[in-house]
Amino acid sequence: MARGWESKAVADQIEEGESRQQEPSKTQVTKDQRVLQERLASLKLSRSRLLQQLEHARHPAHRNVLLNGLKAVEKEIEEVSIKLP
Numbered sequence: 043m044a045r046g047w048e049s050k051a052v053a054d055q056i057e058e059g060e061s062r063q064q065e066p067s068k069t070q071v072t073k074d075q076r077v078l079q080e081r082l083a084s085l086k087l088s089r090s091r092l093l094q095q096l097e098h099a100r101h102p103a104h105r106n107v108l109l110n111g112l113k114a115v116e117k118e119i120e121e122v123s124i125k126l127p
Contacts, residue, residue, distance in 0.1 A: 078126050085119045 071079070092112045099105045 078122055082122045085115055085122065089115045089119065
């Protein structure tokens with residue numbers, strides 16, 4: 043009797059797996075899109091780190107370097123965001 047239940051459960055799992063494969067996935071992402079999403083996430087982390095450093099920076103030259111870096115990161119965020127659907 044136990045074998046009957048096990049084989050039924052296995053059959054159900056196989057059937058469920060096949061039905062999932064037949065359904066078109068709404069979250070399918072191409073390799074290029076995934077790379078862009080990862081790049082965007084990385085840029086956002088860099089931006090938050092730069093903002094945090096800017097809050098604590100006191101020397102004018104250091105603040106200028108951080109501001110220039112922040113501008114560059116924000117520009118790249120904008121460029122990558124345009125490429126994403």
